[in-house]
Amino acid sequence: MSESDDSRVRQRAEELNPEELxxxxxDPQRQAEIILEDSDRREQEAERTQHPDxxxxxxxxxxxxxxxxxxxxxxxxxxxSA
Numbered sequence: 001m002s003e004s005d006d007s008r009v010r011q012r013a014e015e016l017n018p019e020e021l022x023x024x025x026x027d028p029q030r031q032a033e034i035i036l037e038d039s040d041r042r043e044q045e046a047e048r049t050q051h052p053d054x055x056x057x058x059x060x061x062x063x064x065x066x067x068x069x070x071x072x073x074x075x076x077x078x079x080x081s082a
Contacts, residue, residue: 008036009029009032009033009036010029010032012032012035012036013028013029013031013032016028016031016032020035
């Protein structure tokens with residue numbers, strides 16, 4: 001972790017919100033790391049959804065080439081026989 005990351009985590013650990021303080025923590029520093037990691041992940045996801053055309057490899061879009069997609073009877077040999 002870089003020095004700026006350490007500083008960011010230290011500052012966040014000192015500024016836990018009332019709900020976080022009420023829940024308690026054996027390790028406020030680690031709690032702050034997890035909170036910041038989650039926050040960073042959410043920001044990255046928000047940026048990807050705001051700019052879906054900028055997505056590179058690793059796209060999370062659902063493939064549309066499967067004609068049976070969305071068909072609950074696809075692949076069921078008993079489906080459709082009466």
